[in-house]
Amino acid sequence: MIHNDIQKLIQDALETLDLHTEVVLEHPSDLEHGDFSSNVAMVLAKEAGQNPRELAEKIVSAIKPNEYVEKTEVAGAGFINFYLSEQFFTQKTHTILQKAEKWGASDIYKGQTILIEHSSPNLFKPFHIGHLVNNSLGEALVRIISFSGADVIPLSFPSDVSPGIAKAVWAILDKNWQDELTIERIGEAYVHGVAEYENHKEEIDAINTSLYNKEENTPQWEVYTKGRALSEKYFLDITKRLGSHFDAFIFESESEAQGKRIVKENTPKVFQESDGAIIFKGSEYGLFDNVFINSAGFGTYLAKDLGLLSLKFTKYTFDASVTVTDIEQKQHFQLVKKAASLIEPQWAEKSEYIQHGRLALTSGKISSRDGGVPLAEDIIDSVKERALVRMRESDRGENEETAESIALSAIKYAIVRVGMGKNIIFDLEQSLALEGDTGPYLQYTYARANSLLEKGNADTVAQVYDRAGLAITDIERLLYRFPSVVERAAQEYEPHYIANYLAELASVYNTWYAHEQVLDGGETQKYKLALTHAVAQTLKNGLQLLSIDTPAQM
RNA sequence: GUCCUCAUAGUUCAAUGGAUAGAACAAGCCCCUCCUAAGGGCUAGAUCCAAGUUCGACUCUUGGUGAGGACACCA
Numbered sequence: 001m002i003h004n005d006i007q008k009l010i011q012d013a014l015e016t017l018d019l020h021t022e023v024v025l026e027h028p029s030d031l032e033h034g035d036f037s038s039n040v041a042m043v044l045a046k047e048a049g050q051n052p053r054e055l056a057e058k059i060v061s062a063i064k065p066n067e068y069v070e071k072t073e074v075a076g077a078g079f080i081n082f083y084l085s086e087q088f089f090t091q092k093t094h095t096i097l098q099k100a101e102k103w104g105a106s107d108i109y110k111g112q113t114i115l116i117e118h119s120s121p122n123l124f125k126p127f128h129i130g131h132l133v134n135n136s137l138g139e140a141l142v143r144i145i146s147f148s149g150a151d152v153i154p155l156s157f158p159s160d161v162s163p164g165i166a167k168a169v170w171a172i173l174d175k176n177w178q179d180e181l182t183i184e185r186i187g188e189a190y191v192h193g194v195a196e197y198e199n200h201k202e203e204i205d206a207i208n209t210s211l212y213n214k215e216e217n218t219p220q221w222e223v224y225t226k227g228r229a230l231s232e233k234y235f236l237d238i239t240k241r242l243g244s245h246f247d248a249f250i251f252e253s254e255s256e257a258q259g260k261r262i263v264k265e266n267t268p269k270v271f272q273e274s275d276g277a278i279i280f281k282g283s284e285y286g287l288f289d290n291v292f293i294n295s296a297g298f299g300t301y302l303a304k305d306l307g308l309l310s311l312k313f314t315k316y317t318f319d320a321s322v323t324v325t326d327i328e329q330k331q332h333f334q335l336v337k338k339a340a341s342l343i344e345p346q347w348a349e350k351s352e353y354i355q356h357g358r359l360a361l362t363s364g365k366i367s368s369r370d371g372g373v374p375l376a377e378d379i380i381d382s383v384k385e386r387a388l389v390r391m392r393e394s395d396r397g398e399n400e401e402t403a404e405s406i407a408l409s410a411i412k413y414a415i416v417r418v419g420m421g422k423n424i425i426f427d428l429e430q431s432l433a434l435e436g437d438t439g440p441y442l443q444y445t446y447a448r449a450n451s452l453l454e455k456g457n458a459d460t461v462a463q464v465y466d467r468a469g470l471a472i473t474d475i476e477r478l479l480y481r482f483p484s485v486v487e488r489a490a491q492e493y494e495p496h497y498i499a500n501y502l503a504e505l506a507s508v509y510n511t512w513y514a515h516e517q518v519l520d521g522g523e524t525q526k527y528k529l530a531l532t533h534a535v536a537q538t539l540k541n542g543l544q545l546l547s548i549d550t551p552a553q554m
Numbered sequence: 555g556u557c558c559u560c561a562u563a564g565u566u567c568a569a570u571g572g573a574u575a576g577a578a579c580a581a582g583c584c585c586c587u588c589c590u591a592a593g594g595g596c597u598a599g600a601u602c603c604a605a606g607u608u609c610g611a612c613u614c615u616u617g618g619u620g621a622g623g624a625c626a627c628c629a
Contacts, residue, residue, distance in 0.1 A: 026570060039572060042609065052609070076573040077610075122629070163628060252629090277627050287625090288557075294627035301629045331558060331624045357560085358622075390592065406592085418567065422560070423622070430566060430579060434592055437567075437578040444592050452589060488570085500568060503577075514585090514594040554592075 002068060006036050006082055013062035019044050031477050034081035041078040052078030089476040090467050096534040104486045104541045109150035115312060116142050118324040119239055120157040123231035124168040126187045127238045128373040133359050133424060136415040138324040139244045139547045140495035147545055148490035153316060155248040157308055160228060161256060166208035167193030169223050178223045183234045186227050212298050238376060243547045250311050256299040259307025263292045270342045282335045290335060305336045309347050320350055327355040354493050357423035383407035383432050390434060405549040409439030416546050417499040437503050439548055442539060445506040447554045449536040452518050456529045468523040474508045475531055482538050495546060502542045509535045
């Protein structure tokens with residue numbers, strides 16, 4: 001790795017000067033400042049009693065020459081900047097083309113099995129805009145961590161028993177929809193049930209009890225099984241449309257039974273009885289008290305999540321369990337994890353709960369079937385329509401499949417470009433635009449590059465070494481960084497590093513494209529095509545990690 | 555009330571304790587008789603407030619202010 005090589009060069013230089021510190025090496029934020037930069041001189045200046053710039057000069061003159069380093073210079077307050085050589089970049093372009101779809105992969109998680117839980121639906125409730133956030137980030141993490149060498153098991157945890165479901169089931173019966181049930185009607189029924197709960201409390205609670213107890217051969221059970229099947233199919237359809245698949249499902253009904261058992265077995269050791277319910281005194285650990293088993297005898301979502309955690313361990317063997325959820329559940333999971341640690345320490349040690357921000361809407365131009373939160377499908381369809389309009393206006397014509405891919409890319413990219421913890425403001429007009437820092441911009445850049453490759457006979461580029469005098473481009477200064485960006489995203493569970501990197505790469509390439517004619521028939525054409533190919537490959541691999549397609553044309 | 559997040563151009567987001575805080579959208583202007591104008595170029599515009607730590611703070615600490623969330627039988 002070039003990073004380690006340069007680190008070693010500095011380390012060796014420091015030793016000859018009898019200086020000792022950890023060498024921090026980073027990419028300067030500005031490409032003008034070189035390819036790598038170190039602040040060692042500034043760190044050491046005080047204890048060495050020297051001016052940072054003078055010390056930096058001394059270190060620089062002690063650095064041995066290296067074939068991949070063109071020049072080393074002192075800049076700013078005492079930074080030592082490294083400029084890589086033409087030879088390095090030329091070889092790198094070749095490496096990228098050789099590695100092809102493996103370019104950017106690493107083995108940092110090699111030998112590890114990681115369970116990633118995301119996109120857990122509430123059956124009987126529609127898949128709305130919030131689920132899009134969870135799915136996009138969850139799916140990106142699945143792909144990134146898997147590309148980094150882990151064996152990933154994507155898992156979903158559908159809620160199939162809850163008072164909310166009882167409300168929907170009651171409403172279906174109330175509206176007499178059981179014989180002609182559709183997914184739309186289930187959505188409407190849920191809204192109706194919630195609204196009518198206070199007026200039909202006893203009936204609905206009775207249905208809830210009967211569903212928790214799995215009382216078959218009742219009208220509600222029949223409606224429930226029918227609705228549940230429809231809901232599951234709907235979930236599988238929408239997640240498939242979004243590009244996700246799951247290797248495992250654990251249902252809440254199962255985790256509720258398991259969680260209840262564990263809570264009872266650990267009362268009063270870990271849990272206490274209080275007002276007819278069983279609670280965990282989180283307040284003794286700086287958290288808060290809350291109910292695990294309610295006074296009706298059913299596990300709450302705390303018991304369900306505890307049960308889920310234990311079921312993961314009985315069903316699978318893994319090194320880490322990662323759960324992707326909304327930030328509003330942060331304290332909920334702290335409580336679950338604390339209780340788990342008191343029962344079986346490894347449950348807590350091996351589990352990690354990561355949160356993404358909440359999603360808020362600014363302008364709500366998209367119609368919503370239940371009048372509240374916009375549904376995932378409505379949003380996708382509405383962006384897709386925009387893409388189709390754009391296609392009609394251009395001379396390349398309409399393409400249904402490409403429009404779908406563009407719509408998904410606009411939505412996913414808007415979500416995934418933002419850092420994990422932060423709330424996401426969805427301005428449907430702006431976030432889902434098709435221009436600027438968007439998914440379609442990256443796809444467009446790819447399609448453009450692809451078009452050049454087709455015209456320029458790209459088959460030969462894999463053998464290209466000779467840059468025919470072409471000066472080092474900013475494109476190359478970014479390209480070789482891709483694997484380290486992926487690695488950082490994988491280690492920190494932060495897909496947005498990849499999104500931002502790809503946007504920067506695309507921008508630099510587009511600038512170059514506007515000033516340089518690739519297919520000029522001259523000496524440099526081959527290398528320029530090789531570069532184009534390397535950019536296309538990097539965009540493709542990176543977008544793939546974000547679950548965004550790269551249409552050949554658009 | 556207690557606890558947890560967050561606060562950067564008009565807007566939506568970037569920025570491993572580093573250099574002149576970087577983009578995009580919106581605004582104004584320019585570029586298709588050359589490879590995809592969903593593109594490129596130029597102009598203007600920001601770190602909530604106050605202390606502190608540090609050679610260096612958007613970033614760390616403390617105290618404010620503002621927004622969102624969690625806090626007993628919904629998930």
